[in-house]
Amino acid sequence: MRMYDLIYTKKMGGKLTPEQIAFWVEGAARGTVPDEQSAALLMAICWRGMDVEETLALTLGMRDSGDRVDLSSVPGVKVDKHSTGGVGDKTTLILGPIVAACGVPCAMFSGRGLGHTGGTVDKYMAVPGLKVELSVEDFRKSLLETGFANSAQTGDITPADRKLYALRDVTATVESIPLITASIMSKKLAGGSDALVLDVKCGAGAFMKTLDDARTLAQSMVAVGRAHGMNIKALITRMAEPLGRAIGNSLEVMESVEILKGLHGDSDLAKESFRLAAEMLILGGAAPTLAEAEQRVAQAVASGKAMDTYRAWVAFNGGDARALDDFSLLPQAAHTQDILAEEGGYIHAIDSRCLGILAMEMGGGRASKDDVLDLGVGLTIHRNVGDRVERGEAILTQHHNGKLGNPLPKGWIDIRPEPCPKAPWLLETI
Numbered sequence: 001m002r003m004y005d006l007i008y009t010k011k012m013g014g015k016l017t018p019e020q021i022a023f024w025v026e027g028a029a030r031g032t033v034p035d036e037q038s039a040a041l042l043m044a045i046c047w048r049g050m051d052v053e054e055t056l057a058l059t060l061g062m063r064d065s066g067d068r069v070d071l072s073s074v075p076g077v078k079v080d081k082h083s084t085g086g087v088g089d090k091t092t093l094i095l096g097p098i099v100a101a102c103g104v105p106c107a108m109f110s111g112r113g114l115g116h117t118g119g120t121v122d123k124y125m126a127v128p129g130l131k132v133e134l135s136v137e138d139f140r141k142s143l144l145e146t147g148f149a150n151s152a153q154t155g156d157i158t159p160a161d162r163k164l165y166a167l168r169d170v171t172a173t174v175e176s177i178p179l180i181t182a183s184i185m186s187k188k189l190a191g192g193s194d195a196l197v198l199d200v201k202c203g204a205g206a207f208m209k210t211l212d213d214a215r216t217l218a219q220s221m222v223a224v225g226r227a228h229g230m231n232i233k234a235l236i237t238r239m240a241e242p243l244g245r246a247i248g249n250s251l252e253v254m255e256s257v258e259i260l261k262g263l264h265g266d267s268d269l270a271k272e273s274f275r276l277a278a279e280m281l282i283l284g285g286a287a288p289t290l291a292e293a294e295q296r297v298a299q300a301v302a303s304g305k306a307m308d309t310y311r312a313w314v315a316f317n318g319g320d321a322r323a324l325d326d327f328s329l330l331p332q333a334a335h336t337q338d339i340l341a342e343e344g345g346y347i348h349a350i351d352s353r354c355l356g357i358l359a360m361e362m363g364g365g366r367a368s369k370d371d372v373l374d375l376g377v378g379l380t381i382h383r384n385v386g387d388r389v390e391r392g393e394a395i396l397t398q399h400h401n402g403k404l405g406n407p408l409p410k411g412w413i414d415i416r417p418e419p420c421p422k423a424p425w426l427l428e429t430i
Contacts, residue, residue: 003027003037010044018057025061029160035167042164042173050178052223058178059224062186065160069136069192071107074143077231078105079284080193081276082184084208084217085117086201087352088242088381092120092150093256094273095280097310100147101300102277104284107143109153109191117356118249118365121152126250126331126375130319138317146313158186181220188225195231195283197276198222202427203240205352211236211427218430231283236428237272241350241385244269248364248378250331251399257324260307268384268425274298275426331376333399339408341415344391347383349414355379355396361405362398377401386422389415 001023006016024041027033050058071078079099083089092110099106110120121132134142134151143149161183168174188196198221201207202214218234225232244267246255259270278293287293300306311321323329359365363374380397383389395413398404 003033003041007037007040007044010041010048013048015051016054016057018053021054021057022061025058025065025160025164028163029065038164039167039171039173042168042171042176042179045178046173046176049176052220052227055178055181055220056224056227058182059185059189060228062158062161062164062182063190066158066190067136067154067156068190069107069139069157071105071140071143071192074105074107074140076103076105077195077284078107078143078193079195079197079280080106080108080188080191081197081199081280082188083199084184084201084206086206086239086243087117087356088244088247088252088269089117089201089239090120090123090244090246090252090256090269091199091273091276093123093253094259094270095277096148096150097260097313098274098277098297098300098306099280099284100313101305101309102281102286102296103147104281104286105143106148106280107139107191107193108150109157109187110150112152112366112369118247118252118359120150122365122373122375123249123252124150125373126253127314127323128320128329130314131317134317142313142317146309146316148309148313153187153191157190161186177217177220180217181224185221185224189228189230195280196225196233197279197283198232198234199272199276200234200236201239202236203238204349205241205356206239215428215430218428222430233279233283234430235276235279235426236430238268238423238425238427239352240423242352242355242381243272245381246378247355247359247381248399249373249375251378251380253330254327257307257310257327260301260310261304262301272425274301331374333374333376333378334401335399337398337400337404338394339396339398341389341391341393341395341413343415344389344393345415345417346388346420347385347395347413348416348420350381350385351409351412354408354412355381358398358405358408362400362403374401374403377403386420388419 112119200218208214281293315321
């Protein structure tokens with residue numbers, strides 16, 4: 001088998017066989033296929049696309065290039081959640097303890113942040129002592145003992161994906177639905193869960209800017225999951241502004257805890273987190289209908305059972321659970337500075353990417369993978385799209401340790417005299 005033939009076939013719009021795709025992925029992972037030939041095939045896929053069978057073959061090839069987590073010793077249907085990412089997205093911190101408190105094993109591998117979006121692993125690092133990189137055995141133990149397990153992915157999971165993603169990053173082939181699908185789903189299938197809820201972000205602050213693009217990606221991932229026999233559902237959610245009121249690692253932990261204690265229940269962040277948790281309960285067999293699942297979620301929060309699960313999970317994994325009740329034990333910024341509204345009116349748009357970049361420049365995120373985070377810095381957002389503000393009112397607070405970052409560009413917030421209707425957070429389900 002020759003890589004030349006694979007490249008030519010796809011360049012001409014043909015279909016690759018599972019054997020051909022496996023040959024390529026294995027060669028890319030082992031280094032027996034030259035980078036220039038992998039780059040050429042990636043570009044051909046980017047232009048010509050892949051059908052579901054090809055995308056599934058690519059997904060499985062990436063999954064099988066490294067270790068796979070075996071969770072068969074854990075009773076019950078293991079459920080995972082994946083978000084395509086966004087500024088202020090801390091839903092994992094909220095839904096994990098809720099799902100576990102309702103009796104469904106919640107097994108999740110999360111990533112670190114890079115660029116303007118934060119990573120779940122970085123947020124958990126703000127809890128003193130909490131282990132964020134678990135061995136497979138410790139991951140299983142956490143799942144068995146607390147009902148919840150979350151860890152950074154090890155270097156032995158989907159090495160082919162890491163190699164091919166690095167090539168995509170330098171060859172302008174990141175924006176390909178089949179390649180995005182295979183990258184995400186290979187890691188999820190390797191993670192050992194039985195069911196998966198997808199949160200596909202859509203809007204100016206997301207990777208998928210339009211509903212059509214978000215729908216296409218969601219349909220692709222659902223099709224691959226179902227073709228593999230996985231129970232899977234996708235929600236397309238709005239990311240036209242930051243999700244929640246906090247941006248920054250320690251600040252986002254605080255906000256997630258407050259929601260689990262019953263605060264901010266009318267926020268989009270709480271509503272979205274609770275709905276995702278409810279969908280996970282349905283896939284996990286803990287509730288037959290959405291109404292019953294949402295009732296169980298509400299009871300877990302109101303009774304304090306979700307917070308008890310959170311405390312138990314943190315303590316079991318080496319963290320100081322006192323920090324969930326005493327925020328002074330979490331990293332704190334030494335200074336605050338308000339950003340004021342320059343005019344009065346109604347907020348029509350907030351550039352979440354600008355705010356994510358500002359938090360990164362303050363030290364709360366990474367411009368490169370080797371950057372060291374300042375876990376206490378970040379932003380608090382006081383008003384959302386649709387809210388009225390007065391001239392001179394604080395609409396944003398910077399929590400900083402001397403680094404304020406570059407000034408926000410003009411137009412980062414759009415304030416107009418006329419009211420702005422509040423758009424729904426849930427756009428579609430697949």
